[in-house]
Amino acid sequence: MTHSKAERIGILTSGGDCPGLNAVIRGTYKAARQLGYEVIGFQKGYEGLVDPVSYVHLDDQSTAGILIQGGTILGSTNKGRFAAISGENTRIDLDPQLLRGVRRTIDELNVRALVCIGGDGSLAVAQQFHEQGIPVVGVPKTIDNDLSCTAFTFGFDSAVSCATDALDRLHTTAASHERTMVLEVMGRHAGWIALHAGIAGGADCILIPEIAWSYDNICSKILSRRSAGRNFTLIIVAEGATLPDGDLVTCEQTLPNRRASQPRRVEDRQVRLGGVGNIIATELSDRLHTETRSMLLGHLQRGGGPTPFDRFLATQYGVHAMRLVAGGQFGRMVCYQPPNVSDVMIADAIGQLNKVDPLGAAVQTARGLGISFGDLLPEGSVFGPVSMSASPTTSIPASSSVLLPTSGLPVPTATLSNF
Numbered sequence: 001m002t003h004s005k006a007e008r009i010g011i012l013t014s015g016g017d018c019p020g021l022n023a024v025i026r027g028t029y030k031a032a033r034q035l036g037y038e039v040i041g042f043q044k045g046y047e048g049l050v051d052p053v054s055y056v057h058l059d060d061q062s063t064a065g066i067l068i069q070g071g072t073i074l075g076s077t078n079k080g081r082f083a084a085i086s087g088e089n090t091r092i093d094l095d096p097q098l099l100r101g102v103r104r105t106i107d108e109l110n111v112r113a114l115v116c117i118g119g120d121g122s123l124a125v126a127q128q129f130h131e132q133g134i135p136v137v138g139v140p141k142t143i144d145n146d147l148s149c150t151a152f153t154f155g156f157d158s159a160v161s162c163a164t165d166a167l168d169r170l171h172t173t174a175a176s177h178e179r180t181m182v183l184e185v186m187g188r189h190a191g192w193i194a195l196h197a198g199i200a201g202g203a204d205c206i207l208i209p210e211i212a213w214s215y216d217n218i219c220s221k222i223l224s225r226r227s228a229g230r231n232f233t234l235i236i237v238a239e240g241a242t243l244p245d246g247d248l249v250t251c252e253q254t255l256p257n258r259r260a261s262q263p264r265r266v267e268d269r270q271v272r273l274g275g276v277g278n279i280i281a282t283e284l285s286d287r288l289h290t291e292t293r294s295m296l297l298g299h300l301q302r303g304g305g306p307t308p309f310d311r312f313l314a315t316q317y318g319v320h321a322m323r324l325v326a327g328g329q330f331g332r333m334v335c336y337q338p339p340n341v342s343d344v345m346i347a348d349a350i351g352q353l354n355k356v357d358p359l360g361a362a363v364q365t366a367r368g369l370g371i372s373f374g375d376l377l378p379e380g381s382v383f384g385p386v387s388m389s390a391s392p393t394t395s396i397p398a399s400s401s402v403l404l405p406t407s408g409l410p411v412p413t414a415t416l417s418n419f
Contacts, residue, residue: 018155027318167201184277213374
């Protein structure tokens with residue numbers, strides 16, 4: 001590698017792909033060029049930072065037309081040497097030699113700051129970079145919407161749109177054949193996709209990790225619909241919803257060639273969820289002696305172009321990331337607190353997953369529509385208990401900022417002169 005005199009901004013996309021990644025890249029690039037920086041993109045996530053270093057120069061041509069494009073032009077990976085989280089919240093310290101290699105790459109390429117676009121695992125890596133003095137800014141990316149300190153992550157709205165469309169399509173075939181349909185969606189340990197798509201797509205039952213459920217209660221819902229002349233039922237279940245006995249269904253349970261004693265590789269530390277929908281469909285069919293079908297939506301939720309909302313949000317995130325860089329505010333993550341885009345310390349965002357509040361407004365809305373969560377409400381109750389506390393993401397520490405009247409976006413006061 002040769003040392004360049006030009007100050008650069010580095011961008012990388014890490015973890016699972018989702019719609020909106022390219023919109024962030026574009027927004028970051030355009031804002032960086034306005035400030036006079038060169039921009040390079042590291043390929044295949046954090047792996048492109050060291051042994052071997054792999055990056056491309058971004059310019060007007062390479063970023064043209066990517067606003068509406070799904071995936072990421074830089075490539076990404078959720079495997080490899082940069083695993084910083086195991087399970088839900090367990091931290092794994094990175095190899096010090098690996099961190100020294102990243103530091104060397106940043107110095108030799110004259111990178112002023114590294115914009116890391118990723119979810120909880122990827123931002124946990126960024127936090128360890130920050131602790132080692134590597135200048136980083138985080139951008140929250142995940143279809144699961146499970147990052148704390150932000151109302152929405154980009155990619156979530158696109159995933160909800162995909163899941164809602166699937167429910168719309170299943171509705172007609174379920175009604176035609178008088179079947180019970182079980183749609184399994186992503187979300188890992190949070191039920192946001194299932195909850196939002198379930199309400200938007202007219203599901204009859206929503207099963208999420210945050211609310212315990214039973215087969216008896218689901219069967220009661222199905223039988224109640226039958227007695228009312230509705231001979232079909234739509235059930236949407238989050239992949240991380242545990243079974244009534246508390247078991248979490250994983251893909252490994254369906255792989256017979258894998259020995260139980262076989263050691264897990266580093267890249268397998270985040271367990272792969274999936275298969276709960278099929279188990280539920282089979283059990284309901286056995287209990288009710290009715291036609292039941294399951295559908296695993298899978299990676300269709302990650303693919304395709306971003307919705308207009310995700311394009312808008314991702315673009316704001318990319319520009320705000322550059323505002324943080326210009327102000328020297330490193331170790332921070334861009335976040336969205338409607339109607340403003342702001343920022344928090346990365347450490348505050350990754351300490352705990354953002355999960356659905358079982359007593360929150362969205363759950364109460366679903367209950368008010370007659371949607372069942374597979375639990376048993378007190379007799380005569382429609383909404384169940386109501387949360388009187390504020391949402392955990394409504395109060396967050398943010399950098400000093402002012403509002404631009406033309407955009408409504410908070411801009412750190414130290415960087416106003418640059419825009």
